[in-house]
Amino acid sequence: MRAAARAAPGIPQPLRTPAACASLRSGNGPSPAPRDCCPGPTQDATYGHIAAPGFPSNRGDFLTLMAWRCGHASWYHWLVATGPVSFEVVPIDKPADMNVIIGQAHFIKTVEDLHEALAGVSPHLRFGLAFCEASSARLVRRSGNDDELTGRAAANALAIGAGHSFVILLREGFPINVLNPLKAVPEVCTIFCATANPVDVLVAVTNRGRGIIGVIDGSPPTGIEQDTDVTDRRSLLRAIGYKL
Numbered sequence: 019m020r021a022a023a024r025a026a027p028g029i030p031q032p033l034r035t036p037a038a039c040a041s042l043r044s045g046n047g048p049s050p051a052p053r054d055c056c057p058g059p060t061q062d063a064t065y066g067h068i069a070a071p072g073f074p075s076n077r078g079d080f081l082t083l084m085a086w087r088c089g090h091a092s093w094y095h096w097l098v099a100t101g102p103v104s105f106e107v108v109p110i111d112k113p114a115d116m117n118v119i120i121g122q123a124h125f126i127k128t129v130e131d132l133h134e135a136l137a138g139v140s141p142h143l144r145f146g147l148a149f150c151e152a153s154s155a156r157l158v159r160r161s162g163n164d165d166e167l168t169g170r171a172a173a174n175a176l177a178i179g180a181g182h183s184f185v186i187l188l189r190e191g192f193p194i195n196v197l198n199p200l201k202a203v204p205e206v207c208t209i210f211c212a213t214a215n216p217v218d219v220l221v222a223v224t225n226r227g228r229g230i231i232g233v234i235d236g237s238p239p240t241g242i243e244q245d246t247d248v249t250d251r252r253s254l255l256r257a258i259g260y261k262l
């Protein structure tokens with residue numbers, strides 16, 4: 019999977035649309051052309067998918083990795099098909115310096131309660147949030163005090179498409195300022211991440227629907243800190259006022 023993922027920048031990068039994503043998710047979308055697929059270890063004759071190493075490409079039950087042309091700019095949805103369940107990787111669309119919080123909650127009142135929790139932290143905090151209903155109208159509910167952040171949060175929540183998940187985007191504040199108030203909201207079940215790093219959301223897809231099973235937050239570590247790194251870390255925390 020990593021070999022295929024590294025090849026993604028070479029794939030053409032058209033704009034994703036909700037209709038295109040819905041069509042592909044339904045299983046009734048068009049088969050991708052050769053140029054639409056990420057080069058991989060083996061590739062079947064139809065160019066519809068790419069077999070993972072060790073799996074034959076002439077059987078219907080092999081593990082497949084597909085890169086669909088449904089990403090904004092350089093973003094792609096990756097689909098690993100295993101049978102009754104598949105896994106999709108949805109990148110969060112945000113500026114590099116913007117903080118995002120992704121979590122799981124329940125009940126339509128979530129939107130208003132999250133808004134109140136955020137608004138109570140600071141009058142300077144700018145935020146937008148969105149919550150995916152899992153029944154009834156199944157709309158992406160949204161709120162916030164910044165139209166841009168609210169719209170961007172709603173677009174990311176729709177792309178994730180997981181019932182009862184929520185997305186919060188922040189400016190003029192940091193997750194460390196708001197996480198405890200958010201966790202205290204009765205509807206909140208869990209927080210998956212709170213970060214300014216690039217984030218990929220791993221979504222499980224079944225006939226029932228979609229659910230977040232984890233996130234990729236930033237990049238892997240390059241090593242273990244040494245004594246000089248410990249000194250630098252402690253100095254940074256004191257320089258920015260988080261330690262005395």
